[in-house]
Amino acid sequence: MDSLMTTTPKQVGLCPQRLARIDTWRDRLVAEGRLAGATTLVFRRGQVAHLGSSGLADLARGTPMTPETIHRIYSMTKPLTSVAIMMLYEEGRFQLDDPISRFMPGFAGQRVCTGGARGKLETLPAMRDITFRDLLTHTSGLTYGFMQATAVDALYREHGIDFGGAETSLGEVVEALAALPLIAEPGTAWNYSVSTDVLGHLVAVLSGQPFDRFLQDRLIGPLGMVDTGFQVPDGQGARFAANYALGADRFLKLIDDPATSRYLAPRKVHSGGGGLVSTAADYLRFCRMLLNKGELDGVRYLGRKTIELMMTNHLRGDMAAMGQPRWSESTAEGIGFGLGFSVTLDPARAQILGTPGECAWGGAASTAFWVDPAEEMAVILLTQLMPSYTWPLRRELRVLSYQAVID
Known part of the structure; x- marks a missing residue:
């Protein structure tokens, strides 16, 4: 993962001193006991400009959080499933x-x-x-x-x-x-x-393949997402993070031990809505494919027009107008929804830094990602704390990432 650190922030229009505020923020969350550990990644103009980890992946065992730590990404599975069904859409199914x-x-x-x-x-x-x-x-x-x-x-x-x-x-x-x-x-x-x-x-019904097999053969495997799947890869359990919730005493409480987690064994039901585990490096591969309008490293997964349609708001107005006034820790005003993820319509109404046309989503354990085609930017947050609205992590990281843009 460290090999992805291929540029200095200034080369891609980011201020290094301002970008370092992300590290300070992440360290503070751990020091205050609000998170066990976290990893953040900022990608811009084809390069990783920021990558950092703080704290522990497993408090009981003292395992450090690193960019190689495997996380439960829960609903960040949904964009991959959405791309899979749109592959079949492109085949005229x-x-x-x-x-x-x-x-x-x-x-x-x-x-x-x-x-x-x-x-x-x-x-x-x-x-x-x-x-x-x-x-x-x-x-x-x-x-x-x-x-x-x-x-x-x-x-x-x-x-x-x-x-x-x-x-x-x-x-x-x-x-x-x-x-x-x-x-x-x-x-x-x-x-x-x-x-x-x-x-x-529906992917299984239309393709004639089990859903997990289609996802692996057509998307996860070709993208090179080597640590992503419906179970932790064999022999990689030591890299799997513990999952926590905030107890009544406001201290972190273990809710899924990585040594005994059901994610270590095969599942009978593969959840397209929330079943995958992944890493920062793997999910960046997926984000880069979206930023590249459906292509990565010479392999095309979806056509440019299909990606553009997915990143377009399909609601009548924003999420608030469709009966959802708030989502996670944020207002849903100014936020629409495309085919598989949220779409920013109006940052002023959403009361947050951002760009119209930026698409995003997160997972139940406080993970998040967004891709911003206009800024040629992707940001990933991986941690393991449920529920996702415990702390306003996504809002805070959004400000910290965008305030570093200087070009």
Whole structure:
């Protein structure tokens, strides 16, 4: 990973003294006990200009956090799954406005919850079926069981709609999901959900390959993401970080021991919404492909026009206008959603430094990335603290990264 440090910040229009503020910030978070450890990376104009790690990957064992540490990236899996389904889109397998019931009949004629209690929900027939674009933009009417906000969320928990922990198969979880009511009419509201897990199963249905195999053969492998997968690579467990949450006493509490984690063994269900582990070097390969409009090192994964469509806002207005006033630790005003990630529309409304057209997303353990085509820039944050809104890390790193731009 250190071999990627191929330039000085000034050569790519970044101030080295200002960029060093990221190291100070990261060290302070660790010193104050807010994080066990973290790695940050800033890439601009084809070069890594900043790379640093602070603290420990595993407090109990004293394992240092390094750029080679393997992290659970949770929802940073979603952009890879979205690229995978768009590869099949480019092959003419479907159109964005096609109903997914064309390929999975169980999703035909779903019903929308309109009220009632968990024991007896009131529902009406949906005005139309979920489309591929609904899934890609999280406007499908699906939800997550862990949201614990609606009676439908409770039904997810009752019926085992858990792509991260299910012991059946991807197809069986999706089939059970299709039988449950939606929380909103498709296309009408932004609700974070298992939509990308359904896309993972659609990859399998359309390609005739298991989802994990397609992702490895068509994207992860060719990109050279050697430490990325649905389990920690064999023999690499010592590089795997521990995962933490903030306890009631405000101290870090271990919630997943890297020595006994389920990520060390193969899964029966591969979650396109949150199942991957990765490293800073690996995820940078993916970010560089996005910045290069679908190509990296002579291999083309998607066409330029497809990447441009994915990085375009597909919502009617911003996320706030679609019923989501805040997201993670930030306002959702001025932030839209493309095909697989958020898209900045108006930094002033979002009240944060940024660039219109920049796309981003993060993971449940406080990881984050964004790619900014206008600034030819990508930034990655890897740490392991749940939930992601415990500290405003993404907002702070965004300011620290952009304030260093001088050219």
